[in-house]
Amino acid sequence: MKMASIILVTLFLFNLVFVPSMALPFGFGFPGDYDQQQPPQDNEQNQDKNQKLVNDGNNGNLRVGFYKDSCPNAENIVAGALAEISKTNPNAIANLIRLQFHDCFVVGCDASILLDYSPTGDKVEKSSMFNGQLLKGADIIDDIKSKLEEQCPGAVSCSDTLAFSVNEGMAIAGLPRRAALGGRRDSIYSLASVAEDNNLPMPNWPLEKMVELFTRKGFTIEEMVILLGAHSVGSAHCDVFMERIYNFANTRKPDATLPTPVVNELQQICQNPGTPQFRNPPVNFDETPTVLDNLFYKNMITRNKTLLITDAHLLNDPRTIPVVQQMAGDEGLWQKRFAEVMVKLSSLNVSTGTDGEVRKTCRSTN
Ligand code: HEM
Numbered sequence: 001m002k003m004a005s006i007i008l009v010t011l012f013l014f015n016l017v018f019v020p021s022m023a024l025p026f027g028f029g030f031p032g033d034y035d036q037q038q039p040p041q042d043n044e045q046n047q048d049k050n051q052k053l054v055n056d057g058n059n060g061n062l063r064v065g066f067y068k069d070s071c072p073n074a075e076n077i078v079a080g081a082l083a084e085i086s087k088t089n090p091n092a093i094a095n096l097i098r099l100q101f102h103d104c105f106v107v108g109c110d111a112s113i114l115l116d117y118s119p120t121g122d123k124v125e126k127s128s129m130f131n132g133q134l135l136k137g138a139d140i141i142d143d144i145k146s147k148l149e150e151q152c153p154g155a156v157s158c159s160d161t162l163a164f165s166v167n168e169g170m171a172i173a174g175l176p177r178r179a180a181l182g183g184r185r186d187s188i189y190s191l192a193s194v195a196e197d198n199n200l201p202m203p204n205w206p207l208e209k210m211v212e213l214f215t216r217k218g219f220t221i222e223e224m225v226i227l228l229g230a231h232s233v234g235s236a237h238c239d240v241f242m243e244r245i246y247n248f249a250n251t252r253k254p255d256a257t258l259p260t261p262v263v264n265e266l267q268q269i270c271q272n273p274g275t276p277q278f279r280n281p282p283v284n285f286d287e288t289p290t291v292l293d294n295l296f297y298k299n300m301i302t303r304n305k306t307l308l309i310t311d312a313h314l315l316n317d318p319r320t321i322p323v324v325q326q327m328a329g330d331e332g333l334w335q336k337r338f339a340e341v342m343v344k345l346s347s348l349n350v351s352t353g354t355d356g357e358v359r360k361t362c363r364s365t366n
């Protein structure tokens, strides 16, 4: 089963290329580190204390103010560090949002995605082809976690570090700042096999598989469409959607649902893989890749523009079209709903209390 999935992924990634003998200059493997200089050291707290916090209340065993006694400044430390990092690395917030999604959908929000080694010796989640080089941000969490360790050794879990970072990142990207829920504990193992067991979506999936996965994780179809609005920030590399602009379903023609101007725009950036010019750059999902706005949905409605096949499905089903239309028409509504559904995502099957541990460094268990 596991093997079959790996073969499927490999096929998916490599059937996009016309010239099968061509060696691709990239591939899946251990995630590369983002090449960003260390942010300058300072303890400036960038958070605007006067900004109204939207109250999340309680969510299961998670709660606002969890580190009130053990690390009262935790959220400010995260905010200060992330503000610095995002100055030099504008992709940081997109990296982190995706990292959290991939963490939470596999077992739960337990920072299992961050482990480089599992005590069991098994292959870890992050080494899976399902995550691969395309999943970035683990080193951002290293930086932020080390700032937390300086001030509150052993207090704040890696899963909360990631959750606080995403929460703060969403504020930096334009959403109202919310108080973050804390209390997640870190896993003491990470298994690639679980990531590969139908817990992470592939960009060539049909809508039914997407719906099945998100429903299994406790989300409605509406919530799935709202979460996919995360594709308002960040980018996708050419190879994950190349098929649509050059060789859709092996027709050697672009996807007919993509209008010609969109195909042209994308072909400008993504050269035909059969040519020597072929590179694999990242392409921004929309024209405002650092802002959590509703341009992702607007582009769909006004231009039929999507990069991923899975995103395009949303324009093609009576259950999802009305949600896309609604979100395209009301940015404030999407931002509000997105923040709410992200709370749900970041609370998925968390370990709390005395389960798991609070890791000292996020790449290894204590
Ligand atoms: C059917 C569901 C989904 C599929 C198939 C999917 C697939 C992808 C793919 C292929 C990329 C591009 C990776 C790359 O080339 O670097 C991507 C990027 C991204 N995804 Fe998704 N995704 C899905 C749902 C989600 C959800 C639910 C979230 C978060 C709530 C999310 C957040 C992101 C973000 C922020 C990026 C940009 C990452 C960056 O620029 O570093 N995705 N996704």
Ligand SMILES: *[C@@H]1O[C@H](CO)[C@@H](O)[C@H](O)[C@H]1NC(C)=O
Binding pocket: 106, 107, 108, 349, 350, 351
């Ligand atoms: C929830 O987490 C526990 C470990 O904390 C794990 O054993 C269980 O399989 C997880 N549930 C799901 C649906 O992944």
Ligand SMILES: *[C@@H]1O[C@H](CO)[C@@H](O)[C@H](O)[C@H]1NC(C)=O
Binding pocket: 257, 259, 301, 302, 303, 304
């Ligand atoms: C988008 O695609 C649909 C169906 O393929 C088509 O009916 C519609 O006219 C297209 N809209 C634009 C703006 O291209």
